[in-house]
Amino acid sequence: MKKNGKNIFELYAKDPQQADRVVFGRETYPDRRGFLKGAGLAGMAALLGGAIPFHRNMPGGLIPVALAEEAFRIENKDGLVILNDRPVNAECPAHLLDDEVTPTARHFVRNNGAPPSNIDASGWRLQIDGEVASPMTLGIEDLKKRFEVVKLQLQLECGGNGRAFFDPKAKGNQWTLGAVGCSEWTGVRLADVLKAAGVNSKAVYTAHYGADTHLSGDADKEPISRGVPIGKALSPYNLIAFEQNGGPLHPMNGAPLRLVVPGWPGSCSQKWLTRIQIRDRVHDGAKMTGTSYRVPAYPVKPGEDVPKEDFRIIESMPVKSLITYPESGIELSGARELTVRGHAWAGDNAVRSVELSIDFGATWIRADLRAPANPFAWQHFSGQVRFPSNGYYEVWARATDDAGRQQPFAIAWNPKGYLNNSMHRIAVRVA
Numbered sequence: 001m002k003k004n005g006k007n008i009f010e011l012y013a014k015d016p017q018q019a020d021r022v023v024f025g026r027e028t029y030p031d032r033r034g035f036l037k038g039a040g041l042a043g044m045a046a047l048l049g050g051a052i053p054f055h056r057n058m059p060g061g062l063i064p065v066a067l068a069e070e071a072f073r074i075e076n077k078d079g080l081v082i083l084n085d086r087p088v089n090a091e092c093p094a095h096l097l098d099d100e101v102t103p104t105a106r107h108f109v110r111n112n113g114a115p116p117s118n119i120d121a122s123g124w125r126l127q128i129d130g131e132v133a134s135p136m137t138l139g140i141e142d143l144k145k146r147f148e149v150v151k152l153q154l155q156l157e158c159g160g161n162g163r164a165f166f167d168p169k170a171k172g173n174q175w176t177l178g179a180v181g182c183s184e185w186t187g188v189r190l191a192d193v194l195k196a197a198g199v200n201s202k203a204v205y206t207a208h209y210g211a212d213t214h215l216s217g218d219a220d221k222e223p224i225s226r227g228v229p230i231g232k233a234l235s236p237y238n239l240i241a242f243e244q245n246g247g248p249l250h251p252m253n254g255a256p257l258r259l260v261v262p263g264w265p266g267s268c269s270q271k272w273l274t275r276i277q278i279r280d281r282v283h284d285g286a287k288m289t290g291t292s293y294r295v296p297a298y299p300v301k302p303g304e305d306v307p308k309e310d311f312r313i314i315e316s317m318p319v320k321s322l323i324t325y326p327e328s329g330i331e332l333s334g335a336r337e338l339t340v341r342g343h344a345w346a347g348d349n350a351v352r353s354v355e356l357s358i359d360f361g362a363t364w365i366r367a368d369l370r371a372p373a374n375p376f377a378w379q380h381f382s383g384q385v386r387f388p389s390n391g392y393y394e395v396w397a398r399a400t401d402d403a404g405r406q407q408p409f410a411i412a413w414n415p416k417g418y419l420n421n422s423m424h425r426i427a428v429r430v431a
């Protein structure tokens with residue numbers, strides 16, 4: 001939390017108004033140059049939960065310690081590790097992702113900008129336009145009335161999950177293992193809505209827009225606006241979702257309305273969704289171009305400089321698995337047997353098998369692997385391992401998809417640190 005404490009202070013030192021928007025979703029300090037007074041004082045008192053008797057002594061720019069300590073505990077998120085507070089990015093430790101369906105409180109948060117302050121569902125509007133016969137503007141109730149409402153468990157992983165293990169380091173959020181989750185989402189099929197709008201023959205790509213704002217405060221800039229080829233958009237497993245795990249979406253997961261485009265980088269799943277435009281070319285919104293969510297078209301050496309034109313847009317995510325029980329570092333005493341379990345997923349594909357090794361990959365045993373609850377749900381595995389003697393062991397998990405592709409041991413390095421699907425390893429000491 002120290003890091004975050006420092007960050008909040010840096011943030012306020014730089015631009016207090018903007019800091020307020022990022023931290024609280026609104027401005028609480030109309031005037032930070034002098035002493036806190038008037039509306040600023042009232043706002044601060046309201047946030048602190050009481051009057052401030054000695055407010056005359058509070059220097060301008062002082063951040064009450066109560067706020068500094070609380071600011072980056074994300075409300076209704078449990079156990080998440082906060083990587084960054086501007087924008088807010090938080091991942092879930094592997095052992096807290098043990099549930100078959102990821103609870104809302106454990107679903108990671110990846111923000112590129114400042115979340116909208118008004119997330120009122122009743123006034124929310126989604127616009128569908130571009131290369132369609134009938135552009136539409138729909139409220140959430142319209143979506144529920146006009147289209148079939150479906151519930152699906154859909155896995156979502158940030159394209160940069162695992163970046164922290166890159167060597168040389170790649171810039172960006174240093175995600176370790178937990179920028180992934182599989183909540184149950186309720187919504188309508190993106191395909192049904194697009195069909196109702198009548199996608200025309202010029203349609204090539206979708207363009208997604210959300211209500212969050214650019215951190216610079218510049219209203220003309222989008223924090224992120226990505227899309228997918230029309231073929232992927234018409235898959236029946238993409239949802240325009242208004243519920244997460246049977247309740248409202250978490251405000252940080254896109255409430256009140258978001259896309260869930262499973263199997264592809266999480267960035268395709270626009271949060272706080274306000275508009276889907278159908279385009280006659282590959283979308284060129286924020287973080288669609290340059291090297292964002294792109295990897296070199298060919299394998300490169302770690303650290304290699306790759307010309308921009310050699311990068312390709314990431315589509316389906318690669319096969320991967322995560323051990324969620326036990327927590328890495330467990331000490332076994334008395335027992336030499338251990339049940340290991342976790343989840344595996346494979347982008348647009350299914351997972352065919354998961355194997356476990358306790359001897360640094362020399363031999364493998366097959367884990368039990370369950371079919372997904374529905375396509376694009378992650379699959380659960382469990383397996384019994386037996387340690388031959390006391391000492392230090394690692395349990396490794398390796399998944400193979402239905403096209404025969406397998407998780408590698410080493411990271412396929414790329415300049416932006418995407419798609420790290422190397423095997424998950426946990427430490428076990430047997431005493």
Ligand SMILES: Nc1nc2c(c(=O)[nH]1)N[C@H]1C(S)=C(S)[C@@H](COP(=O)(O)O)O[C@H]1N2
Nearest residue numbers: 108109110111112158210253266267270271
């Ligand atoms: N509007 C909007 N949508 C967004 C983002 C964002 O910053 N703004 N981040 C994207 C990225 S990069 C990811 S990985 C997923 C993360 O979804 P989550 O925060 O609900 O876990 O949301 C995507 N949708």
Ligand SMILES: [Mo]
Nearest residue numbers: 158159266267
């Ligand atoms: Mo992401």
